[in-house]
Every structure is written in structure tokens, then in C-alpha cells.
Amino acid sequence: MAAVGLLPVVTTFAVFCLRAIEQARLSIAYSGRNAKIVASHPGLDVGPDGGSAQALEDLAAFRAIPGMTVISPADPTETVAATRAILEFKGPVYMRTGRSPARRVFEPGHVFEIGKGEIIRDGEDLTIIACGVEVARACDAADMLQQEGISARVVNMATIKPIDRDLIARCAHETGAIVTAEDHNIYGGLGGAVAEALAQTVPCPVEFVGVKDVFGASGEPEELADHFEISAPFIAEAAKRVLARKRQ
Structure with a gap:
């Protein structure tokens, strides 16, 4: 899809993204494709699903891929703003989103800028x-x-x-x-x-x-x-x- 100018946005559990890391490395990052990976249910936030479903290594793995931007928003407001930002951004992105209801940190209208804390x-x-x-x-x-x-x-x-x-x-x-x-x-x-x-x-x-x-x-x-x-x-x-x- 990215090769013909479309913008693929792939989403699944973070632990399943680790299963597909070879494809993310070769077909997206190595090939320089403009594709976004949105990983839900990361870390201990998965809760009762247990250790086999809790991705505690994904940030490290995707951070090591050349050219891959890695994002982990703080709350729903920032997740919305970050989603808009990555859709405008040209290049491969890995973004975590939570499973559990998150406490609000930012007010509506929060501005998100990739690469800025x-x-x-x-x-x-x-x-x-x-x-x-x-x-x-x-x-x-x-x-x-x-x-x-x-x-x-x-x-x-x-x-x-x-x-x-x-x-x-x-x-x-x-x-x-x-x-x-x-x-x-x-x-x-x-x-x-x-x-x-x-x-x-x-x-x-x-x-x-x-x-x-x-x-x-x-x-x-x-x-x-x-x-x-x-x-x-x-x-x-x-x-x-x-x-x-x-x-x-």
C-alpha cells in the first residue's frame, strides 16, 4: 500500500507487533515506507492477560530499527494529538496506546510535536x-x-x-x-x-x-x-x- 502512495496504519496488540518485527524492519523501515504501527495493550497495562501478552520489550526493539520513530503518549488527549501528528509525518512510526482507561493529564486542544518533550x-x-x-x-x-x-x-x-x-x-x-x-x-x-x-x-x-x-x-x-x-x-x-x- 505504501509503495503505491497509500498510507497504511496497522494496529494490534504490542506483543503481536514483536512477532512481526522482521516485517517492520525490512518491509517498512529498510524500504523507507511511510507506514504507521499502532500498538495497543502494551506493558503491564494488559493486566489479567498475563506475562505472555505483556510487551515489556517493544520500545527497545523498535527503537533499535534505523529510521523508526517511537512514541508513547501519556493519556487519551495526547493520543488523539499524536495520532494526527503521525498521520502528517512522513516515515515509519511505532506508537503505543494503552488498554486501561487512563487518567487525564492534558486538557483538550493539547498540541503534540514529534521529537519534543x-x-x-x-x-x-x-x-x-x-x-x-x-x-x-x-x-x-x-x-x-x-x-x-x-x-x-x-x-x-x-x-x-x-x-x-x-x-x-x-x-x-x-x-x-x-x-x-x-x-x-x-x-x-x-x-x-x-x-x-x-x-x-x-x-x-x-x-x-x-x-x-x-x-x-x-x-x-x-x-x-x-x-x-x-x-x-x-x-x-x-x-x-x-x-x-x-x-x-
């Missing part, structure tokens, strides 16, 4: 950089930290590739410590992308909140978030650890 809550002591469902949890963690006198900046980094290196460097320079939060394996996803950017710009202490190199399990999404330590209290604890390292 945004500060949605300012702070001075450290920065929490999150994507997808973890953005709302990062905001909750910032509230918890504020009660303890810790000022946390929250950044929504919906575009994981190409990542907003300038914003990451700015946050590292201004706050001196970073926590990343994602519903994904700690290897190769948002955390890896942020660490790579910091290594080449403004190195600083980093803590990674994500699934710690294990497969998922069956349960309700919020229960799983607690079990696998990606819920707001664990983001707040990571913030305290990175702040302690910053102050050493």
Missing part, C-alpha cells in the same frame, strides 16, 4: 522523565515528594525516538538528577534513551523505574504496578535515592 510540572531538586501511563504516576510521585519538601520537575517524554536531547540536557543542568519511569523493561526503552543522551551532553546521577528484566504476571494493572515497583511510591523512592547521590 515538555515540562508539565516544574521543580528544582530533580527531574522525573516519564512516558505513557507513568506520566500520571510521576505527577503523583511529585505530590508525595512535595509533602517532604522535595521539589520534583516532571517531564512528559512521549517521543522516545528521536528523543529530545536538548530538554534532557537542560533538565540535567538545572536540577542535577534524573529519574526515568516507564511501563517497560528497564533495558533499552525510555531509560536507556535518556541515559544515552546524558552520556553525550550533561552526565548526572540517574535512577531507572521500570520492570527489572523479568516477564510480567496476571493481575489488575494497578496491582501489577505495585508488584513490579513502577507505581508512584516507587518513583518517589527512586527520586530520594537519586537526590542522595546528587548530594554526595
